[in-house]
Amino acid sequence: MLQNNAKLKSLIVSLWDTLWSSGIANPLTAIEQISYLLFLKRLDENEKIAEKGNKNRTKGDYAFKFKGKYTPYVDVEKLEKQYKKSKDKTKSFEKILADARKPRSAVELRWSHFQKMPVDDLLDHVRYNVFEFIKNLNGNTSFFTKHMKNATFELRKPSLLVEAVKKIDDIYVEIEKDAEDGKQTFQDIQGDVYEMLLSEIAQAGKMGQFRTPRHLIKLMAELVKPKLGNRIADPACGTGGFLLGAYQYILTDIVRKKEPKKLMIDDDGFESGATSSILDKKNKKILEDGLIGFDIDVTMVRLGLMNLIMHGIDNPHVEYKDTLSKSYNEKGIYDIVMANPPFTGKLDKSDINPDLKIDSGSTELLFLSRISKMLRPNGKAAVIIPEGVLFGSSSAQKATREILLKDNQLDAVISLPQGAFKPYTGVKTAILVFTKAKENSKKWNTDKVWFYSVDSDGYSLDDNRRKLKENPLPEVKASFEARTKAKYKDRKKHFFVDLKEIQENNLDLSYNRYKEYEYVEQKYVPPKEILATLIDLEKEILKDMNELNGLIA
Numbered sequence: 001m002l003q004n005n006a007k008l009k010s011l012i013v014s015l016w017d018t019l020w021s022s023g024i025a026n027p028l029t030a031i032e033q034i035s036y037l038l039f040l041k042r043l044d045e046n047e048k049i050a051e052k053g054n055k056n057r058t059k060g061d062y063a064f065k066f067k068g069k070y071t072p073y074v075d076v077e078k079l080e081k082q083y084k085k086s087k088d089k090t091k092s093f094e095k096i097l098a099d100a101r102k103p104r105s106a107v108e109l110r111w112s113h114f115q116k117m118p119v120d121d122l123l124d125h126v127r128y129n130v131f132e133f134i135k136n137l138n139g140n141t142s143f144f145t146k147h148m149k150n151a152t153f154e155l156r157k158p159s160l161l162v163e164a165v166k167k168i169d170d171i172y173v174e175i176e177k178d179a180e181d182g183k184q185t186f187q188d189i190q191g192d193v194y195e196m197l198l199s200e201i202a203q204a205g206k207m208g209q210f211r212t213p214r215h216l217i218k219l220m221a222e223l224v225k226p227k228l229g230n231r232i233a234d235p236a237c238g239t240g241g242f243l244l245g246a247y248q249y250i251l252t253d254i255v256r257k258k259e260p261k262k263l264m265i266d267d268d269g270f271e272s273g274a275t276s277s278i279l280d281k282k283n284k285k286i287l288e289d290g291l292i293g294f295d296i297d298v299t300m301v302r303l304g305l306m307n308l309i310m311h312g313i314d315n316p317h318v319e320y321k322d323t324l325s326k327s328y329n330e331k332g333i334y335d336i337v338m339a340n341p342p343f344t345g346k347l348d349k350s351d352i353n354p355d356l357k358i359d360s361g362s363t364e365l366l367f368l369s370r371i372s373k374m375l376r377p378n379g380k381a382a383v384i385i386p387e388g389v390l391f392g393s394s395s396a397q398k399a400t401r402e403i404l405l406k407d408n409q410l411d412a413v414i415s416l417p418q419g420a421f422k423p424y425t426g427v428k429t430a431i432l433v434f435t436k437a438k439e440n441s442k443k444w445n446t447d448k449v450w451f452y453s454v455d456s457d458g459y460s461l462d463d464n465r466r467k468l469k470e471n472p473l474p475e476v477k478a479s480f481e482a483r484t485k486a487k488y489k490d491r492k493k494h495f496f497v498d499l500k501e502i503q504e505n506n507l508d509l510s511y512n513r514y515k516e517y518e519y520v521e522q523k524y525v526p527p528k529e530i531l532a533t534l535i536d537l538e539k540e541i542l543k544d545m546n547e548l549n550g551l552i553a
Contacts, residue, residue, distance in 0.1 A: 007174055008171065008174040008175070008178070008193070009196070011167060011170050011171045011174065012171065012193060012196050014167060015034065015164065015167045015168065015171070016030065016034075018160070018163055018164060018167065019033065019034065019155075019160070019164070022157060022160045024154060024155075028299050028300075028303070029154060029299075031303060032151075032154075032299060032302060032303060032306075033153070033154050033155055034164070035302070035303060035306040035310075036131065036134070036151075036153065036306075037164055037165070037168055038168060038193075038306070038310060039134065039306060039309065039310075040111050040126075040130060040134060041111050041168050041169075041172060042309075042310065043065055043066075043110070043111070043134070043137075044110045044111035044112050045172070046065075047064060047065065047066060047110065048112075050064065065106075065137060066106045066107050066109055066110050067106060068106050069103035069104060069105060069106060070103065070104060070105075070106050070108070070109060070129060070133060071101060071103050071104075072100065072101065072102075072103075072104055072129055073124065073125075073128030073129050073132075074097065074100045074101055075124060076097065079093075079096065079097060079100060080093060083096060106133070108125075108129075109129060109130045109133050111165075114126060114130060115165050115169065119158045119159070119162055120158065122158060122161055122162060122165075123155070123156070123157075123158040123161050126153070126155075126161060127153045127155075131151075131153045134148070135148040135149065135151060136148075142315060143305065143315075143316065143317055143318055143319060144305050144309070144315070144316070146320075147298060147301050147302055147305060147318075147320055148302065150298070151302060171193060175193065193310075212241050212242070212340040212384065212421075213420070213421070213457075213459070213465070214241070214245070215268040215457065215458060215459070215473060216384070216416075216420070216431075216457065216473075217241050217242055217244075217245035217338070218245060218249075218266075218268055218270050218473070219270075219431070219473045219476060219477065220242070220245070220338055220382035220384075220431060221245045221246055221248075221249035221338065221382075222249070222270060222477045223382050223412070223431075223433050223477065223480055224336055224338065224380040224381070224382045224433065225249070225253075225380075226246040226249055226250055226335070226336045226338075227250065227253070227335075228250050228253075228254065228283060228286060228287060228290075229286055229290065230290055230335035230336050231290050231292065231333060231334045231335050231336070232246045232290055232291050232292065232334065232335065232336040232337075232338070233292045233293070233294075233334045233336070233337050233374060234292075234293045234294070234337065234338055234339045235294050235323035235337070235339060235341065235367060235370055235371060235374065236294065236295060236296075236323065236339060236340075236341040236342060236367065237293030237294060237295050237300075237304050237318060237339075238295060238297075238300050238303075238304060239300060239303045239304050239307050240293055240303075240304035240305075240307045240308050240316070240318060241307075242293075242338040242339060242340070243291045243292075243293050243304075243308060243316075243318075243338075244307060244308060244311055245338065246291065246336065246338060247287065247291060247308075247311065247313060248272075248311075250287060251273065251275060251278060251279070252271060252272055252273045254273075254278050254279070254283070255273025255275065255278050256271065256273060258278065259273070259278070262275070267467065267471075268458055268471055268473055268474075269458075269471030269473060269474040270473070270474060270477075284314075287313075288313050288314065288315055288316065288317070289317070291308070291313065291316065291317060292317045292318075292319070292334075293316075293317065293318040293319070294318070294319050294320075294321045294322075294323045294328075295318070295319075295320065295321075296320070296321070296322045298320050301318050301319070301320045304316070304318045305318050322351075323367075323370055324347065324352055324353060324356065324363070324366045324367065324370060325351050325352070325353060326351060326352075326353050326354075328353065329353070329355065330373075330374060331373050331374065331439070332373070332374075332375065332376045332377070332379075332436075332439065333374070333376060334374045334375055334376060334379055335375075335376060335379050335380070336379065336380055336381070337371045337374055337375060337379070337380075337381040337382075337383070338381070338382050338383075339367065339371060339381075339382075339383050339384070340383070340384040341363060341364065341367035341371075341383070341384075342363045342364075342367075343362075343363060343364035343367075343385065343386045343389075343427075347361040347363060347366070348361065349361050352366060353370075355373070356369040356370060356373070357369065357399070357403075358396050358399055358400055359395065359396050359399070360394070360396035360397075362396065364385055364386055364389050365389065365396050365397060365400045367383075368383065368385065368389070368400050368403065368404065368432075369400060369403055371383055372403050372404070372407050372408060372434075372436065372439075373439065375408075375436035376436065377436055377437065377438065378435060378436060379435070379436045380433070380434070380435050380436075381408075381432070381433070381434050381435075381436075382431060382432070382433050383431070383432045383434075384416075384429050384430070384431055384432075385429065385430060385432055386427050386428070386429055387415065387427075387428045387429060387430050387510060389401075390413065390430060390508065390509040390510040391508045391509065391510040391513065393506070398506065398507055401507040401509055402507060404432065404434055404446075404509075405444055405445070405446040405449075405499065405502070405507065406437075406441045406442075406443070406444050406445060406446075407436065407437060407438060407439060407440065407441050407445065408434040408435060408436050408437055408445060408446065409434060409435045409437055409445050409446050409447075410432065410433075410434045410446045410449050410509070411433040411434055411435055411449075411450060412431070412432070412433040412449070412450045412451070412452065412480060412483075413430055413431075413432060413449060413450070413451050413452070413509050413510075413511060414430060414431040414432075414433070414451075414452045414453075414454060414476065414480075415428075415430045415451070415452065415453045415454060415510075415511040415512075416428070416429045416430055416431065416454050416457065417454055417455060417456060417457060417461055418461065419461030419462065420454075420457055420461070422461065422462060422463050422465060423463040423465070430511070433480075444499055446499055447498070447499055448496045448497060448498045448499060449496065449497050449499075449502065449509065450480070450483045450494065450495070450496050451491075451494060451495055451496075451497060451511045451514060451515075452476060452479060452480070452493070452494040452511075453493065453494070453511050453515070454472065454473075454476060455472070456468065456470065456472050457472065457473060458470060458471050458472055458473055479494055483496070490516050491514055491515055491516035492515070492516050492518065495514070495516075497514045501514070
C-alpha cells in the first residue's frame with residue numbers, strides 16, 4: 001500500500017524527520033512518542049465510527065472510551081502568578097484553584113477537541129491530562145495499562161507537538177483516501193503506516209534486537225500455518241512482528257474459506273486477504289487471546305503493544321518477562337512458536353533457568369531450548385538462528401542440536417542468503433522448522449532432515465534491500481510442502497539427509513556440509529598462444545605509435 005501512495009510515504013518520513021530534528025534522536029524514543037499520538041488519533045477515529053454506526057461496528061458493540069469526567073491538571077505556580085497579576089480579586093486564589101480542578105467532560109481528551117486548542121495550552125493538556133488518561137485506558141488488569149505505567153511523554157516543545165498533530169492529521173486524510181478505494185480497510189492501512197515507522201528501528205539495534213523483514217515473517221507463517229484457536233507465542237517478540245504475521249496469516253485463511261474472491265497476491269507473491277473486517281466479535285476474541293508475546297525490554301513491549309493495537313488487535317497480550325530466566329517455566333502449552341530471538345547476547349549464567357539444560361550464556365542456544373519446551377506435542381516452530389549454531393563444535397551447540405533432533409522432528413533447515421538481515425547485521429542465518437515430539441526424549445524422533453538453500457529472498461542483498469522483480473519465497477513454501485512426495489536425484493538445491501549421516505557428521509546441520517558441489521573443468525589457453533597474442537598486440541601498438549610520430553612536425 002505505502003509503495004503505491006508516495007504522498008503518504010512522504011508524510012510519514014516527514015513526521016519522523018520532525019522529531020529527529022527537534023532533538024529526539026533515539027529511534028526507539030521517537031517511535032514510542034509517535035505511537036502515543038497515533039494511538040490517540042485512532043481512539044478518536046473509533047469514537048467517530050461508533051457514533052455514526054456502520055456495518056462493521058455499531059453503537060451496541062463498542063465501549064465508548066471518552067465518557068464521564070476527568071480531573072484536569074493544574075499548574076499551581078503558573079495559576080498563582082496569573083492571579084497576582086490580575087486586578088480582579090473578587091474570588092480568592094483558593095476558590096480559583098478549586099474551580100480549575102473541578103472534573104470536566106472526558107470529551108476534552110479526544111483528538112478532535114485538543115487539536116483545536118491554543119498552542120500555549122495544548123502541551124500541558126496532552127502531557128498531563130490526555131496522556132495520563134490513555135495510560136489507564138484498558139483498566140488495571142490489561143497488559144497495556146500495566147506496561148504504560150512508567151511511560152513518559154517526551155514532546156516538550158509546544159511547536160513540536162502542534163506540528164506532529166498536524167502531520168498525523170494529514171496522514172489520516174491519505175489513509176481515508178486509500179480506504180475509499182476498497183483495497184484495504186482503514187484499520188489495515190493504519191497498521192501498515194505503523195509498520196513503516198517501526199522499520200526505522202534499523203538504527204537502534206542492540207543486544208541482537210532488530211526488526212525481522214516482513215517477507216521472511218510471511219514465509220515462516222506459511223511454513224507452520226497457524227490456525228484460529230491456536231495458542232501462538234514469541235518468547236522474544238520485540239515489536240510483535242511474528243505475532244502480527246500469524247494474525248495476518250489467519251485472517252487470510254479465513255478470507256480464503258469465506259470470501260475467496262477477496263484474495264490478492266501481495267508484493268512478495270503470497271496470497272493475502274488480511275482484512276480485519278472479516279472477523280466477527282467471537283472470532284476476534286479467540287484470535288486475540290491466542291497471540292502471546294514476551295520481551296525483556298519494556299520499550300519494545302510498549303512498541304509491540306502499540307503495533308498490534310494499530311493493526312486491530314484491541315487487547316494484545318505482550319508481557320514484560322525474561323523467558324530464559326528462572327522465573328519463567330511455561331511448558332508444553334503452545335501450538336505455534338515463531339521467533340527471531342536475539343543472537344549476539346551473552347547472559348549471566350546465575351539467572352538462567354537450569355531446566356533449559358544448556359551450559360552456555362549464548363542466547364541463540366538457550367532460546368532454541370526454551371522454544372522446544374514451550375511447544376506442546378505436535379506443536380510447530382519456525383525460528384531464525386545464526387548458521388554457526390548448526391555446525392559449531394562446542395558441547396553446548398551440540399547439545400542444542402540434539403534437542404532439535406531428539407525432542408522434536410526437525411522438519412527443515414532453510415539456509416538464507418548472506419545479507420538477508422542487512423542493514424542490521426551481515427551474519428548468515430537459517431530458518432529452522434521443527435515439530436515437537438516428546439520432552440526429554442531418550443530416542444531420536446527425527447529420521448531425516450530436509451535442507452533448502454535460498455539464493456535470493458526477492459530483495460537486493462545490500463544495505464538498501466531494494467525489492468526485486470522476482471518473488472522466490474513462494475517457491476520455498478511450495479517445495480517444503482511437496483518435499484515428502486518429491487524425488488531427489490542429487491543434492492544441488494534441496495534434498496533430504498538421513499539421521500544416520502547427520503550423526504556421523506557430529507550432528508552438523510549446515511546446508512553446506514551435505515550439498516553436492518559441481519566441479520566444472522576449466523580449460524586454459526596454452527602459454528605459447530597467450531605470448532603470441534601479446535606480441536601481435538605490441539606490434540599493432542608500435543605501428544600506431546610510428547604513424548602518430550610521423551604526423552608530429
